[in-house]
Amino acid sequence: MNEQNNLQNYGILFDMDGVLISLVARWINPVEEIITSVNPNFDRERIRDEGSSLRLIQGGKKSLWLIKGITQICKLGGLSRFQTLRVITIVGLRAITRKRFPIIPLEGAVETLDSLKKMGFKLALVTSASKFTIKKLEKEYPAIYNKFDTIVTRSDVKFTKPSPDQLNAALMNLRVEKQYAVMVGDFVSDILAGKNAGIKTVAVLGEFAELSRPILESANPDLIIINVTELPKYLLHLFAP
Numbered sequence: 001m002n003e004q005n006n007l008q009n010y011g012i013l014f015d016m017d018g019v020l021i022s023l024v025a026r027w028i029n030p031v032e033e034i035i036t037s038v039n040p041n042f043d044r045e046r047i048r049d050e051g052s053s054l055r056l057i058q059g060g061k062k063s064l065w066l067i068k069g070i071t072q073i074c075k076l077g078g079l080s081r082f083q084t085l086r087v088i089t090i091v092g093l094r095a096i097t098r099k100r101f102p103i104i105p106l107e108g109a110v111e112t113l114d115s116l117k118k119m120g121f122k123l124a125l126v127t128s129a130s131k132f133t134i135k136k137l138e139k140e141y142p143a144i145y146n147k148f149d150t151i152v153t154r155s156d157v158k159f160t161k162p163s164p165d166q167l168n169a170a171l172m173n174l175r176v177e178k179q180y181a182v183m184v185g186d187f188v189s190d191i192l193a194g195k196n197a198g199i200k201t202v203a204v205l206g207e208f209a210e211l212s213r214p215i216l217e218s219a220n221p222d223l224i225i226i227n228v229t230e231l232p233k234y235l236l237h238l239f240a241p
Contacts, residue, residue, distance in 0.1 A: 007120030010239065011176035012231075013167055013199075016127040016137075018186035018206045019228055020113075020144060025104040031070065031091060035077060038086045042077035066091070103137055105144060106206075108229035113147040115232050124170035125151040126183070126193075128160045149174055161185075162192035167199065182222070182238060184231065186212070191219035200238060204228055 017023045035042050070091055074084035094100045116123060125148045127134070134153055138145040145151075150173035157165040171181055183194030186204040194201035203221040205212045216224060223238055225231060 008122060009176065009180050010120075011122040011124060011171060011174045011181040012116060012235070013124045013126045013170050013181060013183045013194075014148075014228075015161075015183075015185035015187070015190045016125060016129055019184060019204050020106060020109040020125075021137075022104040022106055022207065023186070024207050026101050030094070030100050030102075031073060031087075034087055034090045034094070035074065035079065038083050038090070039077070039079050042074075042079055044077070046078070047073060047076045066095075101133075103133070103140055105141055106227065108227065110141075110143045110147075112228050112231060113144060116235075117147055119232065119235075121235075122149050122174045122176055123147055124149060124174055126161070126166045126170050127152070128154045131155050161187075161189040162196060164193055164197035167193055167197040171197070171199075180239070182235070184228065186216075188215065188219045191216065191221045194221075195219075202231065202234075202238070 014020060017026055032044070032047075067088060070088050071084055074087055079087065113123065125134075131153050134145070134151055150170055152166045152170045152173070154160045154166075156169060157163070159165050161167075167181075167183060171178065174181075178198045181197075182200040182202055183190060183197070184202045184204060185191060185194070186206045191201045191203055200223075201219075201221040202223045202225060203216040203219065205216065205224065205226050209226055213224070223234055225234065
């Protein structure tokens with residue numbers, strides 16, 4: 001990075017679940033509890049052993065991204081089609097009540113965002129979560145919410161990641177040129193969205209580092225890190241000529 005360039009010209013785009021917020025607490029544990037209620041004998045070990053393949057699931061049409069993920073989980077667990085439909089229905093009903101999918105920040109997430117803001121970077125949250133979830137984030141964890149200069153949810157676009165639509169909207173809001181931007185995510189869809197938008201990409205291995213690495217490596221990101229706390233020390237090198 002040219003030292004004469006102002007860091008305020010640079011933008012970091014973050015996925016939320018699995019990068020800043022615990023994917024286990026928000027989705028995996030609640031969905032596993034629902035699956036158990038439908039089929040107590042489901043193949044829990046296979047889901048845990050092969051669960052990293054879920055990082056290959058891509059969004060696209062925003063109405064289908066969650067159904068794809070749950071269907072794959074149920075398939076791995078050996079559930080029947082009828083049982084899978086029951087799980088999807090229960091998840092949908094609980095999503096409507098909006099009470100059982102907790103937002104729990106990952107260790108070091110707040111401090112990392114604070115460090116990046118102090119360095120001068122512009123920050124964007126680019127997430128497949130709903131606007132309601134973002135309002136919940138604002139209420140429960142303003143220390144995270146207030147760090148972002150712009151937030152783009154699935155409700156703001158027609159197609160979610162790996163489409164570049166959300167990323168392009170964030171860059172426009174930040175007024176950051178693509179050569180000065182990076183997408184940080186834990187799913188292949190995040191990395192592909194960054195590539196489709198023409199920006200650099202950072203893959204976060206997250207809570208399933210050993211299982212996730214080969215899957216995320218297949219997407220060929222510019223950088224792979226264990227968790228988001230490693231990001232500040234690599235950013236300057238990432239943008240170096």
